[in-house]
Amino acid sequence: GDSVTQMEGPVTLSEEAFLTINCTYTATGYPSLFWYVQYPGEGLQLLLKATKADDKGSNKGFEATYRKETTSFHLEKGSVQVSDSAVYFCALLYGNNRLAFGKGNQVVVIP
Amino acid sequence: ETGVTQSPTHLIKTRGQQVTLRCSSQSGHNTVSWYQQALGQGPQFIFQYYREEENGRGNFPPRFSGLQFPNYSSELNVNALELDDSALYLCASSSNTNSYNEQFFGPGTRLTVL
Numbered sequence: 001g002d003s004v005t006q007m008e009g010p011v012t013l014s015e016e017a018f019l020t021i022n023c024t025y026t027a028t029g030y031p032s033l034f035w036y037v038q039y040p041g042e043g044l045q046l047l048l049k050a051t052k053a054d055d056k057g058s059n060k061g062f063e064a065t066y067r068k069e070t071t072s073f074h075l076e077k078g079s080v081q082v083s084d085s086a087v088y089f090c091a092l093l094y095g096n097n098r099l100a101f102g103k104g105n106q107v108v109v110i111p
Numbered sequence: 112e113t114g115v116t117q118s119p120t121h122l123i124k125t126r127g128q129q130v131t132l133r134c135s136s137q138s139g140h141n142t143v144s145w146y147q148q149a150l151g152q153g154p155q156f157i158f159q160y161y162r163e164e165e166n167g168r169g170n171f172p173p174r175f176s177g178l179q180f181p182n183y184s185s186e187l188n189v190n191a192l193e194l195d196d197s198a199l200y201l202c203a204s205s206s207n208t209n210s211y212n213e214q215f216f217g218p219g220t221r222l223t224v225l
Binding site: 004 | 151153154156166167169203215218219
């Protein structure tokens with residue numbers, strides 16, 4: 001079935017460092033792709049999306065490009081802040097408006 | 112515009128008990144989806160309700176059931192609780208008038224089964 005795989009393990013980096021979180025997907029067709037962020041004690045918030053191949057989603061300095069040739073949707077940010085510390089989930093939309101999520105990556109930004 | 116709300120925030124139950132979780136959808140949304148997020152994992156789709164009817168179900172046993180009401184709020188019921196049911200339960204509302212049906216998530220209910 002349709003699924004998403006995120007790179008293993010937490011990510012710890014210093015403020016102003018470059019962030020990359022890898023995400024690959026398996027799907028029939030070309031599903032819409034999303035990155036969600038979950039701050040401590042809160043629900044999921046949509047960070048950005050891409051609905052077709054070669055689309056670039058962007059928000060709050062984060063970017064991700066829908067690459068059908070590599071079935072990837074990697075999240076990047078050029079200069080992270082302490083406030084970016086959160087758990088990040090890659091997801092795809094499949095079937096009848098259902099989301100399939102990756103396992104998530106904890107990002108810790110150190111001042 | 113009121114966002115998605117869930118109640119209660121936290122809940123502790125024992126094995127074999129039954130639990131009901133509640134979700135109020137965002138204004139104007141007619142679809143509610145429920146997800147289970149185990150500790151350290153991504154959310155897993157449980158089921159979805161559209162206009163008071165179940166509209167798709169994930170790989171969860173029948174003891175997970177739900178309802179949607181005329182005002183589009185929803186309940187998730189879990190019978191015969193097991194230890195593995197301990198998780199954060201998230202509901203998300205959406206509107207099928209949106210081209211990609213963006214789902215708006217509530218803060219979740221943390222269920223602990225002892």
